[in-house]
Amino acid sequence: MDAQHLDLIYLIIAAAVATYATRFGGYVLITQLKNIPPRLEAALNAVPAAVLTTLVAPAFVYGGLDVAAAMLVAFVVGLRFSTLRMLLVGWLAVMVIRHLIF
Amino acid sequence: MNRSDFREGLRGGFPIMLAASPFGALFGALAVENGFTIADAVFMSATVYAGASQMVGIELFGNQVQPWLVVLSVFAVNFRHVLYSASIAKHIRHFSFVQKLLAFFLLVDPQYAETEQRGERGVPITFAWYLGFALVIYVPWIINTLIGAVFGQLIGDPKAIGLDVLLPVYFLGLVMSFRKRDRFLPIVATSAIASVAAMHFVGSPWHVSIGALAGILLAACLPSERPAREVPVVEREA
Known part of the structure; x- marks a missing residue:
């Protein structure tokens, strides 16, 4: 196994430890702390949406017109349907754009 | 270990497993596209076991992002689990320490939701039930990752078959949720x-x-x- 691949293994282990910390952390926290300050709770609540948005917005702006169009279509589908349907429709849209239109 | 509780857990987790299966396969395929080997993808599914953050991990890794930032992003996306483990603590107080260690490892979103609901209804949470519900989701998650990764390795140009659009759309779906x-x-x-x-x-x-x-x-x-909620969404x- 070369050094670069070993780095990836370490990265996965670190990610696993970080994830386990979140799954055990609340239990530790609740036995130590009775109340979480409201502003801290609001900040913690915002974390996942804020992080995931940073993976969506730049892809939409810089990912090319075909990707942006597929994301728009998927967004409309996502207002009513599941993530799985969004993926299916988004994928169909990008395939149509790439292979039938251009 | 109570067998009927274990079987009840298996039955309860089964539909969740079906719903999660395509995502396991998708993760496997995209991980390989982002520079993972099949073994890496399976290893990540088996050890991290948190779909959304695994997708974030491979996306950032594929873009050569610094390792510490990848781990921090995985941590951030998984942060909601802190609320889950705090919230189910009262329902699994009777688990042994080792059982708790295992239970928290398997605490994915549907596992939390089901445990919390059972607890609120006053149904006792036995370790046998918890484990049955968890394993019927965990084991297929790994197998589906393997299947997806094997499939992913057969794909030549991911752009030609539109695979590159799946991650941004998946993240968009998560944000909308x-x-x-x-x-x-x-x-x-x-x-x-x-x-x-x-x-x-x-x-x-x-x-x-x-x-x-x-x-x-x-x-x-x-x-x-x-006002702040008592039970996390x-x-x-x-």
């Missing part, structure tokens, strides 16, 4: 603008930290809309 939360729109708008600006002026990978921080700071500064991860 939070839309019932307090102050969703201002947070997402702030993070979106900040991440695009950071991408333009600073460059990748800083758009992740800068964009996320902007939204989180805004959430901390805005006045609260309603479960996300629809997949």
Whole structure:
């Protein structure tokens, strides 16, 4: 196994430890702390949406017109349907754009 | 170990397993596209076992983002589990320490939701039930990752068959699943603008930290809309 691949293994282990910390952390926290300050709770609540948005917005702006169009279509589908349907429709849209239109 | 409880858990987890299966396979295929071997993908599914954060991990890894930032992003996406483990602590107090260690490892979104609901209804949470519910989701998650990764290795150009669009759409779906939360729109708008600006002026990978921080700071500064909930809302991860 070369050094670069070993780095990836370490990265996965670190990610696993970080994830386990979140799954055990609340239990530790609740036995130590009775109340979480409201502003801290609001900040913690915002974390996942804020992080995931940073993976969506730049892809939409810089990912090319075909990707942006597929994301728009998927967004409309996502207002009513599941993530799985969004993926299916988004994928169909990008395939149509790439292979039938251009 | 009570066999009928275990079987009840297996039955309860079965539909969740079916719903999660395509995502396991999708993760496997995209992981290979992003430079993982089949073994790496299976190893990640078996050890991290948190779909959304695994997708974030491979996306950032594929874009050569610094390792510490990849781990931090995985941690951030999984942060909701802190609320879950705090919330189910009261229902699994009777588990032994080793049982608790295992139970928290397997605490994915549907596992939390089901445990919490059972607890609220006053149904006792036995370890046998918990394990049955968890294993029928965990083991197929790994197998589906393997199947997806094997399939992914057969694909030549991911763009030609449209695979590159799946990650952004998947992340979009996750963001939309939070839309019932307090102050969703201002947070997402702030993070979106900040991440695009950071991408333009600073460059990748800083758009992740800068964009996320902007939204989180805004959430901390805005006045609260309603009193804090006692039970955290479960996300629809997949």
